[in-house]
Amino acid sequence: MARKMLIDGELDKANEQEIQYDYDLFVIGAGSGGVRASRFSAQYGAKVAICELPFHPISSEVLGGVGGTCVIRGCVPKKILVYGASYGSELEDARNFGWELNENIDFNWKKLLQKKTDEIVRLNGLYKRTLSNAGVKLFEGEGRVVGPNEVELIQLDGTKISYTAKHILIATGSRAQRINIPGQELAITSDEALSLEEFPKRAVILGGGYIAVEFASIWRGMGATVHLCFRKELPLRGFDDEMRAVVARNLENRGVNLHPRTNLTELVKTEDGIKVRTDHGEEITADVVLFATGRAPNTKRLNLESVGVEVDRRTGAVKVDDYSRTNIPSIWAIGDVTDRLNLTPVALMEGTCFAKTVFGGQATAPDYNHIPYAVFGIPPLSVVGLSEELALEKSNGDILIYTSTFNPMKNTISGRQEKTVMKLVVDAETDKVVGASMCGPDAPEIMQGIAVALRCGATKTQFDNTVGIHPSAAEEFVTMRSVTRRVTGHKAKTNL
Known part of the structure; x- marks a missing residue:
């Protein structure tokens, strides 16, 4: 595949002398993935343009904003609200740590909402400056593909302008869905x-x-x-x-x-x-x-099928190969619009790999192994690698499960009855840790480091030989010595 892409690149260079495009790359969608791809492509020397819908906290078919879902109406504002909600229980717990608090503690929703809005407006401006500093031309309006090398931009006043580009990148993300019931x-x-x-x-x-x-x-x-x-x-x-x-x-x-x-x-x-x-x-x-x-890929208004770009008929996702290329060689897609692994850091990775592949001279496919992620509930859950169920499904042998359930030190004083739970999934034959998970305070912060270990192929023995930080919850990951249970993988059972 890499060789084929190099051949394509050589043909592109030959055609370059015959065809002059307005841009080397035109990106539709200035969310996390689109901004990363355009910025990195520009750093490789490409002439890049990107378009995005006008800013608004609530998206629609004609409203969006530079920064995309994560920054404006997803990860960032959600995490701000999670912080705000966490203070309620923190204040309750504080009394047992000696803090004398008034009986009536009021919560001002409107104040938090304004702080949240101020932050996403700031970030929207920051993303715009980042694009400008990278030399990327930003257009505000709706973009649609009208040819293998042509994008039509519908401006705010309704006028339409067409631009040509050697490569077109679709990075329009996804939108929240409703179920069809009365009311x-x-x-x-x-x-x-x-x-x-x-x-x-x-x-x-x-x-x-x-x-x-x-x-x-x-x-x-x-x-x-x-x-x-x-x-x-x-x-x-x-x-x-x-x-x-x-x-x-x-x-x-x-x-x-x-x-x-x-x-x-x-x-x-x-x-x-x-x-x-x-x-x-x-x-x-x-x-x-x-x-x-759930969410659905944002492809309805892109005009992709009329240009010949293959789209999944059930989900609306743009179909791409391992390098994020569609069936039309000049058109690519990254992020949630492809419905692969819908996480902001994954879109960033895909954008980076796209820039390396197309403009950096390095055919680079995204690697979806050992990607950590978190659910920011209160307390949060964070995982990396395989669940116990998936490990069993994939295994040809036995799986060792190590678990630790304990009362966090903070809770022993506050009196809160809420356990932290940690889990390691280990391949019995190789001793490799193939999965880790944690539900408890600071789980995402801890799991980021565990993800590095799993990506490096760490074994349970290496976990055991690592000195813990005491007193901390994180040290439990390197002190789980006793096997909770040993189970045989489904493949091994099938082969009996």
Whole structure:
């Protein structure tokens, strides 16, 4: 494949002398991936342009903003709200550490909301300056592909201008989806949830993924009554089952009302709020109903199929090869719009690899192994590598499971009854640690370092030989000596 791309590059160089383009690269979408790809491509000497929709905290088909979902209506504002929600329990715990606090502690939602908005506006401006400093030309407007080497830009006043480019990169991300039930227009998505003018005292959340769990933690931490409805027995489908159970237990212990194996059937506007009906015959009244039911690649208005770009008919995702190239050699795609692994750092990696491949002379495919990620609930869950279930599915032999469940030192004084749980999944034959997970305070901060170890192929023996930092929760990862259980992989069972 690398050789084929080099041949393509040689042909491109020959054609360059015959065809003059306005730009070497035109990027549609200035989210994390698009900005990274355009900036790095410019550093390699490419003439680059990028377009993005006008800024607004709540996205639509005609509104977006430089920085994209993560910066404006995703990771960054969400984490700000998580911090805000965490202070409620921190203040409760502080009393047992000697802090004398007034009995009445008020929470000002509007103040936090304004601080959040100020920050995303600042970041939007910072991203624009970053593009400018890299020599990337930024256009504000809607971009669509009208040819293998042509982008049409629809400006704010409706006028259309076409630009030619040797390469076109699609980086338009994804958008939150709604489910089709009566009254669906009464619900909101994560976009609106991050910009609500009034704090919801009663909330119903439909979904069991990242966004659902995180908003359940946020709103409950701020004092709301929260009902979380999801289709499976546990939230966070696809994660390690043991850790999913820990998250569910923590949500319940912090006061979130869980409704497993539950779907919503109807929303009705009443004088008292929104009446929510479930498929179990329950009726719940809420101020806000959040649909956290997944996201879809943002491809509907790009005109891709008319140009011949292959798109997944079910999801709308742009189909790409290992190097992020579509079936049209001059058109590429990265980030959530490809529906590979939808995480901001992954989009950044894909953008970096694209720039290296196309303009850096290094055919570089993204590597999706050992990517760490986190669910910023309260407390957070973070993982890297294989879950126990996936390790068993892939294994030709036995898997060793090491776990540690303990009361964090802070909780021994505060009195909070909430355990931290850590887990290592080890290949019994090679001694390699193939998966790690943690649910507890600072889990994402700790797991970033564990991810480096797993990427380097660390063994359980090397974990054991590493000196811990005491007293810390992190040291538990290097002091788990006793095997919790030994299990045989599915492949090994099949081969018997």
